Every structure is written in C-alpha cells, then in structure tokens.
Amino acid sequence: MTTADDLFLGTDAGNDAYRKAVSRASEAVVEAFADEATPYSGASPGSHDDRFAAVDPLPDEGQSLAETVEEVGDRVLSESVGVSDPECVAHLHCPPLVPALAAETAIAATNQSLDSWDQSPAATHVERRMVERLCELFGYGPGGDGVFTSGGTQSNFQALLLARNRFARERLGRRVKESGLPHRAKSMRLLCSDAAHFTAEQAAAHLGLGENAVVTVPTDDEYRMDPEALDATLADLRERDRDPFALVGTAGTTDFGSIDPLDALADRAEAHDCWFHVDAAYGGALALSETHRGKLAGIERADSLAVDFHKLFYQPISCGALLLGDGDDFDLIRRSAAYLNPEEADLDAPNLVSKSVQTTRRFDALKPYVTFRTLGRERLAELVESTLELADDAAALLADAPDFELLNDPTLNAVVFRYRPEGGRAGGGRGDPRSDDAERVGRLNAAIREALLRNGDAVVGRTEVDGRTCLKLTLLNPKTTVEDVAGILDAVRNRARTIEVAETALRR
Numbered sequence: 001m002t003t004a005d006d007l008f009l010g011t012d013a014g015n016d017a018y019r020k021a022v023s024r025a026s027e028a029v030v031e032a033f034a035d036e037a038t039p040y041s042g043a044s045p046g047s048h049d050d051r052f053a054a055v056d057p058l059p060d061e062g063q064s065l066a067e068t069v070e071e072v073g074d075r076v077l078s079e080s081v082g083v084s085d086p087e088c089v090a091h092l093h094c095p096p097l098v099p100a101l102a103a104e105t106a107i108a109a110t111n112q113s114l115d116s117w118d119q120s121p122a123a124t125h126v127e128r129r130m131v132e133r134l135c136e137l138f139g140y141g142p143g144g145d146g147v148f149t150s151g152g153t154q155s156n157f158q159a160l161l162l163a164r165n166r167f168a169r170e171r172l173g174r175r176v177k178e179s180g181l182p183h184r185a186k187s188m189r190l191l192c193s194d195a196a197h198f199t200a201e202q203a204a205a206h207l208g209l210g211e212n213a214v215v216t217v218p219t220d221d222e223y224r225m226d227p228e229a230l231d232a233t234l235a236d237l238r239e240r241d242r243d244p245f246a247l248v249g250t251a252g253t254t255d256f257g258s259i260d261p262l263d264a265l266a267d268r269a270e271a272h273d274c275w276f277h278v279d280a281a282y283g284g285a286l287a288l289s290e291t292h293r294g295k296l297a298g299i300e301r302a303d304s305l306a307v308d309f310h311k312l313f314y315q316p317i318s319c320g321a322l323l324l325g326d327g328d329d330f331d332l333i334r335r336s337a338a339y340l341n342p343e344e345a346d347l348d349a350p351n352l353v354s355k356s357v358q359t360t361r362r363f364d365a366l367k368p369y370v371t372f373r374t375l376g377r378e379r380l381a382e383l384v385e386s387t388l389e390l391a392d393d394a395a396a397l398l399a400d401a402p403d404f405e406l407l408n409d410p411t412l413n414a415v416v417f418r419y420r421p422e423g424g425r426a427g428g429g430r431g432d433p434r435s436d437d438a439e440r441v442g443r444l445n446a447a448i449r450e451a452l453l454r455n456g457d458a459v460v461g462r463t464e465v466d467g468r469t470c471l472k473l474t475l476l477n478p479k480t481t482v483e484d485v486a487g488i489l490d491a492v493r494n495r496a497r498t499i500e501v502a503e504t505a506l507r508r
C-alpha cells in the first residue's frame, strides 16, 4: 500500500475509507446539528473568534479523521444556524431535502466539471436535459436554453451582461466583447422596481455602466412595480435622450415576496425594445404548483429569467439557473479556448463552458434531478403550497394581535411586521415614519431581533419599511406550524418586555 492508498477512491482501502468517512460525517451532522433543540446556540461573534483563535487550521502534523470530525461536530456543526429548525425563519435560506443531500454526496465524489464534455460526459447531458425541462416548466418554446449558476447573483449578472451586449451590438453597432463599452454607454439605463434585489445595481456596477445607470420605478402598496409609473419613467428617459436597455421584473421580492405584474412589464419591454429579465430567484418555485403558477403569468415572455433552487426548491447551496427564451443569445459572450472548446469542436459533444461565466463548474443540476425524480412535481408543489398557506395563517395571527402591526399581505411566504405594543392596528398602514414613536418602535424591533438570536429563541429576519426596522418571518420550512409561529410571536413579546423594562430602569 502506498501512503495515498486510503486517501483516494479507486482502491479497496480508499473505497473503504470513503464509506467510513461519509458515514462518520453524516453521524456527526445528525448528532451535533440535526438533533439540536434550538435554531442557534446564541454564541456571539467574539466567542467564535476566541474559539477558533485557539485552533491551527494548518498544523504540521495531522490527526485521525475521527478526531477531526469530532472536533468539527463540537466547534462548527453544533454552532451552526439550524436551517432545518422550524423556528429558523429569517432568510431565504432553506432546509435542504434529504434526496438532494444524497445527490450532493455523489456530486462531490464524482467531481465532474461542467465546462467541457470530456470532464463531465453524462453530467453535461443531465444538465442539458434539466435545462430543457425547466424551459418547458416556465413556458419557453423550443428555442429556450440555459445554464446552471451559483445562484441569483450570478444569474442576474449574466442576464444583464447579455442584455448590455445585445443592446450595444444592435443599437450602437458595437461588439462590447471585443471592443469594450461604446461612448454612448453613458446613457444606458436599467429599470427595476424600488423593491428589486440589490444585485441589479451590483451588476450595473460590474458591467461598467455604474450603479447610477439603475433607475428604480415606484411600487404600489403591495410592493409591486406600478406599470403606470413605469410608463412615466420610460417617457422621462426618452425625453432626456437616455437609452433604457433592460427592464428587470421581480417574481418574489426578497423582503416581501411580491410579484411584479410581469405581463404588463413584458408589454413595455417589447414596446421600448428592452431586454426583459425576470428575477424569479425566490418566486420561481410557484411554477411547480397548478394553484399558484398563474401568479407568474408573463414570465414566458422574458428574454431571460433567474431561478434559485437553493431557496424555495429546498436544494443545498449552491444551485441556481439562468434560462433564456432564445438560446442563441449565449453567442453574445461565447469564447473558445483550445483546451476546452476549440472552434472546430465536435458539435455532438457539447462544451457548456461557452454558456457560463464560470470555467470549472459544479454538477449542481444533479440535485434537482435527484429531487424531482424522487418526489415528483406534485409532491414538491405540495411542500411549497403548504408554506404559502402557513404565511396566510401567520398574517391572520398578526392582523388579529393588538400588539403587532402587519406590513404586507403575503404573496409567497414572507411575512413582514412590527411589534408595536401601543396600537398595532392604529392607522392600519405603514404608519408615519417621521414620528418619534416610529423611531422608537424601529429601534425596539431591531433590539428584539438581536435578543432572539443571542438567546437562541428564534432566528427571525429584519428589513426596513419607510426607513424603520421591522421583523420578518420567511416561512420556507414546510415543517413549521402555525403553533411554531405563535411561539415565535410570544418570544418576540417576551424579549420586547425585557428590553422595555431594562430601558425604563436606565432612564430612572
């Protein structure tokens, strides 16, 4: 036996070590993570710093894997945020499905790389088939195509990269890939709603257009882009000789889960010859559900759409896709490298590198493949539907509680609210953000969230409405019940009272 024999797959010793290692790791996950009673230990950033300061991550001599796994169980797994805990409801951060975890194990061990066919022969075709099926799910025609991405950030960036290049080529006669930005790029404008994800601005910055190229369109009282406001914005841009080149609609805003009127947006994009991108990172999962897919009507008219599987499709991070209505648009960024996809490459052996902004790329498509084949669309849809029902129940609880103020009527499963002991229902709406009271309530809610996390009671989200902090339940977990939600609200009340008592004592 050479010294590497039990370190790699492919020998009896290596295969045996692999089985033991995987089973050891999964035991540690169950014991130190999955069986935890609270969503978080409550440990502070400082205490994590101290704990890891004592460890040398690159010692001269190692130890047994058993020792390392045990150490990781104690120091890392048990101190992780409990994404599978019913009271972990802060972010679009899902509990991963067990079939997907099995797929993840196979993805790591087979280590296929999706950039070239010779590094991922079967995997390339699984991804292509998966993309084809996803295009069909979202209503794209046979010309559709797509690629798996690391998530919404990458999908949105790549979509806007294609949009920029198409506009420059078709309208300004400039090939940006070869020649860089045209002079007139200074007047290019990207439109999205004021509730859109920050990655629209980030992409504009990366694309050399600058964040100021993003023009936000006002939303209605349900945080959806207002088509009339969009018309006014477009007219204003034309008047000032600006070039609106892309319109981003959001299907599931990160804070409120609201869905822009996609059909109305598609009409405007068409009329103004803009690239229409739909950021469905969050809401894309509604396409699975016969009951809810109508909320995405118009998405099939998008030039591109972003969907995240590591949110409402319950896949482990990372897993997303960018889909295009017309796959030929990938030509706008295509390049060839002699070692991966030379110009004369055999077309029967597709090299997906030409569709991606990544080179070496994970076989993430296997996760939804294994999940979908195992659960089927209907069962997956039921999981998603149950969380939308829970969000409605949670909103009803909040609306009935005199000490809470409900701030949205949930479209997906995000519920935004404030603890507001004196008159939660006063005025009913967003309240007057300028008053001292609003200021105080904002501070109190920020402190409540912090206290819940530090005490390990619940992990709830925060955001701002009218410039003031509010709390948010992102009810992604199908195991969370309305009783869990009631328990979280009680924990909010209890923390709030403790904070208020402490503040009163300080003032004395």
Ligand SMILES: *Cc1c(COP(=O)(O)O)cnc(C)c1O
Binding pocket: 092, 150, 151, 152, 153, 154, 156, 197, 199, 250, 252, 253, 254, 279, 280, 281, 282, 308, 320
């Ligand atoms: C999460 C999210 C993103 C960012 O996606 P990542 O997967 O985190 O990169 C973009 N847009 C929306 C609407 C999102 O919810």
